[in-house]
Amino acid sequence: MLGKTYDTQVCSIARSLELVGERWSLLIIRDAMFARVTRFGDFQHNLGIATNVLTSRLDSFVGSGIMEREGSVDYRLTDKGRALAIALIALTEWGDAWASPVDPPILYRHATCGDGEVHAVALCETCGIVPAEEVAIRIGPGMPADYLAERRGGSRAG
Numbered sequence: 001m002l003g004k005t006y007d008t009q010v011c012s013i014a015r016s017l018e019l020v021g022e023r024w025s026l027l028i029i030r031d032a033m034f035a036r037v038t039r040f041g042d043f044q045h046n047l048g049i050a051t052n053v054l055t056s057r058l059d060s061f062v063g064s065g066i067m068e069r070e071g072s073v074d075y076r077l078t079d080k081g082r083a084l085a086i087a088l089i090a091l092t093e094w095g096d097a098w099a100s101p102v103d104p105p106i107l108y109r110h111a112t113c114g115d116g117e118v119h120a121v122a123l124c125e126t127c128g129i130v131p132a133e134e135v136a137i138r139i140g141p142g143m144p145a146d147y148l149a150e151r152r153g154g155s156r157a158g
Helices: 012-020 025-034 040-047 051-064 085-098 145-153
Strands: 067-070 074-077
Touching: 012 025, 025 040, 025 051, 025 074, 025 085, 040 051, 040 074, 051 067, 051 074
Parallel strands: none
Antiparallel strands: 067 074
8 A cells, every 4th residue: 555565563553554545445444434425426525536546445444454345336344444543533632723724614513412522532541631741651561572682682673
């Protein structure tokens, strides 16, 4: 999908970009999630995307389990695809704050109560909502030991 792969990266952000990092990908997922678009022709019409590019993106989503195909022209998000909602909300909020010259064109609301605004936040299990500058990282259980050994030895740039 991307012009470059991130096989040497031990990073979940890089792995995510391999699946949804192409410029049309999140727009397709946005339309499927929030506008409830399912039909190939509706994606193509709404986005103005070339049919060959749309076909490629949808096929890759089906192949990676982000979408499932129903019939010959319908595509629906799977649980894996719907789990991208928070990332889309976070990108929207960032775009509203840093990339938009006007007030937000879209507001997210809680569908059940119909009134509450929905936001993406950093949430500490102990303290609640925390500012982004207070978020730190630690080595997780999925970090390969050989990667750490190479980093300690200084043989890997990074």
